[in-house]
Amino acid sequence: MAVVFSKPKSLTDREFHYCPGCPHGIIHRLVAQAIDNLGIEGRTIGIAPVGCAVMAYDYFACDMVEAAHGRAPAVATGIKRALPDRIVFTYQGDGDLASIGMAETVHSAARGENITIIFVNNAIYGMTGGQMAPTSLPGQVTQTSPYGRDVATQGYPIRICELLSSLDGPHFIARVAVNNVKNVNQAAKTIEKAFRNQVEGKGFSLVEVVSACPTNWGMTPSKALAWVSERMIPYYPLGVFKDADEKEDRA
Amino acid sequence: MSEKVLMKGNEAIAEAAIRSGCRFYFGYPITPQTELAAYMARRMPKIGGVFLQAESEIAAINMVYGVAGTGKRVMTSSSSPGVSLKQEGISYLAGADLPAVIVNVQRGGPGLGGIQPSQSDYFQATKGGGHGDYHLIVLTPDSVQEMADLTGLAFDLADRYRVPAMILADGTMGQMMEPVVLPPERDAAVADKPWAVTGTENKRPHNIINSLYLAPDVLEKTNDERYARYAEIQAKEARWESWMMDDAEYGIVAFGIAARVAKNAVTHLRQNGIKAGLIRPITVWPFPTSAVTGACARVRAMVSVELSMGQMIEDVRLAAEGRCPVTLCSRSGGMIPEPQQIIACVERLAKGGK
Numbered sequence: 223m224a225v226v227f228s229k230p231k232s233l234t235d236r237e238f239h240y241c242p243g244c245p246h247g248i249i250h251r252l253v254a255q256a257i258d259n260l261g262i263e264g265r266t267i268g269i270a271p272v273g274c275a276v277m278a279y280d281y282f283a284c285d286m287v288e289a290a291h292g293r294a295p296a297v298a299t300g301i302k303r304a305l306p307d308r309i310v311f312t313y314q315g316d317g318d319l320a321s322i323g324m325a326e327t328v329h330s331a332a333r334g335e336n337i338t339i340i341f342v343n344n345a346i347y348g349m350t351g352g353q354m355a356p357t358s359l360p361g362q363v364t365q366t367s368p369y370g371r372d373v374a375t376q377g378y379p380i381r382i383c384e385l386l387s388s389l390d391g392p393h394f395i396a397r398v399a400v401n402n403v404k405n406v407n408q409a410a411k412t413i414e415k416a417f418r419n420q421v422e423g424k425g426f427s428l429v430e431v432v433s434a435c436p437t438n439w440g441m442t443p444s445k446a447l448a449w450v451s452e453r454m455i456p457y458y459p460l461g462v463f464k465d466a467d468e469k470e471d472r473a
Numbered sequence: 474m475s476e477k478v479l480m481k482g483n484e485a486i487a488e489a490a491i492r493s494g495c496r497f498y499f500g501y502p503i504t505p506q507t508e509l510a511a512y513m514a515r516r517m518p519k520i521g522g523v524f525l526q527a528e529s530e531i532a533a534i535n536m537v538y539g540v541a542g543t544g545k546r547v548m549t550s551s552s553s554p555g556v557s558l559k560q561e562g563i564s565y566l567a568g569a570d571l572p573a574v575i576v577n578v579q580r581g582g583p584g585l586g587g588i589q590p591s592q593s594d595y596f597q598a599t600k601g602g603g604h605g606d607y608h609l610i611v612l613t614p615d616s617v618q619e620m621a622d623l624t625g626l627a628f629d630l631a632d633r634y635r636v637p638a639m640i641l642a643d644g645t646m647g648q649m650m651e652p653v654v655l656p657p658e659r660d661a662a663v664a665d666k667p668w669a670v671t672g673t674e675n676k677r678p679h680n681i682i683n684s685l686y687l688a689p690d691v692l693e694k695t696n697d698e699r700y701a702r703y704a705e706i707q708a709k710e711a712r713w714e715s716w717m718m719d720d721a722e723y724g725i726v727a728f729g730i731a732a733r734v735a736k737n738a739v740t741h742l743r744q745n746g747i748k749a750g751l752i753r754p755i756t757v758w759p760f761p762t763s764a765v766t767g768a769c770a771r772v773r774a775m776v777s778v779e780l781s782m783g784q785m786i787e788d789v790r791l792a793a794e795g796r797c798p799v800t801l802c803s804r805s806g807g808m809i810p811e812p813q814q815i816i817a818c819v820e821r822l823a824k825g826g827k
Binding site: 234263264265266267269276277279280282283284285286287288289290293296297298299300301302303304305308325326328329 | 497499523525527528529531532533535536537538539540541542543545547561562565569670671672673674675676679680681682683684685
């Protein structure tokens with residue numbers, strides 16, 4: 223029988239613990255596929271966050287490190303400085319990267335560390351059961367914004383790509399989504415580019431992946447994907463926010 | 474390589490670290506350890522090493538965690554308020570069994586405190602400091618020479634036991650200049666570390682640096698395994714100096730700058746006809762319990778001399794096991810006890826006072 227579909231070899235055989243309908247599985251696959259395509263599994267070191275992807279260290283077949291909440295970019299900085307010929311990536315959620323780890327995110331970007339960051343934005347804290355995230359939308363109901371996020375008292379969501387692209391340090395900043403086949407294909411290309419940039423020594427590359435959390439949004443998986451198109455993407459527009467390659471081309 | 478040079482304690486630590494094969498340093502400015510970071514900033518780029526001024530002490534300790542995970546020798550330094558910020562990362566280092574060296578050039582606290590010398594982070598350094606069941610190996614130099622010597626030892630012990638080690642110094646040790654014989658240059662290639670994350674090269678299963686164990690029985694096993702190593706460290710690595718203790722009737726326990734003042738006091742007391750002696754812990758974790766317990770069976774009283782409101786005295790009392798009275802003689806907030814204060818304290822005890 224012909225094999226028509228297989229798992230990237232950069233993923234282990236461990237079963238994912240993610241909820242039904244959670245896009246983390248797709249995003250893990252895209253990351254592993256990029257690593258496979260570039261043939262870098264043997265020299266890649268990944269860093270797992272605190273959040274739903276905390277056990278990503280069991281899923282990626284490369285060497286892995288579990289970081290403290292928000293500190294993955296600092297840990298990645300240490301590893302990359304110690305082993306400059308290794309490929310170092312972090313995989314982080316919105317609470318991890320945009321709230322508790324904001325300083326590490328901004329400063330690793332400002333230093334232009336030659337690392338790759340995969341930032342999964344699902345507008346909620348999933349692991350702890352659905353609290354308001356720094357990226358929760360205005361009016362969004364969560365466990366800690368039960369009457370909807372009130373911007374007067376709870377502030378506005380943070381657009382990470384727009385914020386980081388104002389810095390001189392980063393090489394590549396882009397936002398993708400995984401809510402339909404077209405967007406998944408685009409995400410695959412963008413994630414691979416973010417890894418290739420590091421292989422080519424170009425510097426800090428971050429890909430924000432607009433994701434979904436059916437469980438904590440209280441929606442069916444298909445309704446959650448519709449919510450991504452209708453509510454998330456209008457607030458978090460997809461595209462490339464910074465690409466130093468293009469700047470060089472224009473110059 | 475045995476030339477004697479005049480150096481500040483902070484600089485002696487930095488140079489000794491480099492000579493012990495450390496090529497990675499991450500820090501954040503804070504008084505009174507600044508010279509250490511400045512020295513690293515000058516030296517590291519010249520020898521192919523890394524100096525990085527992090528955005529915070531939190532980031533610095535997590536960069537240390539990253540390098541330690543790759544198996545390379547790495548150091549960070551700070552002073553009391555900054556070391557408090559590092560506690561989360563130190564707990565993770567301990568939980569992931571990563572060797573690294575952390576330097577605390579202590580200043581007075583709590584809070585922002587002051588910038589004068591102190592030993593008031595003793596509890597934090599020896600009893601954990603961060604969350605969870607763990608210990609650091611804690612070394613306490615009393616001279617610029619020991620600042621250098623104990624730094625090399627800290628790296629060796631950290632590697633041998635996969636336990637983070639701390640140099641618990643104070644502002645005086647950091648700032649004072651003394652002649653020092655620096656250790657010889659050693660190769661950066663150290664102990665075999667098959668657990669390190671270096672890339673699998675597709676030749677071995679992946680290594681994972683981690684402190685998360687959701688199954689409680691598994692987490693308990695990792696703690697049991699770590700505490701077996703701690704027991705070995707307690708049995709083998711306690712270090713102390715016993716000074717004029719053989720015939721002593723009054724014992725003093727003091728480390729770091731307090732021990733130097735105490736030696737002065739012991740000399741004066743003996744001139745005055747009171748047989749005093751000093752036990753100087755060189756490691757405060759493991760605490761030299763057996764030395765103190767043994768001495769407590771022979772002396773009339775023991776005095777804990779500290780630059781704090783009384784922290785090490787708890788370990789002295791535990792070691793005394795009720796064999797003799799234990800008294801505190803201390804200053805805090807950045808003040809240093811004078812020999813006269815210690816002499817008066819021991820003389821009071823000799824007259825039957827408390």
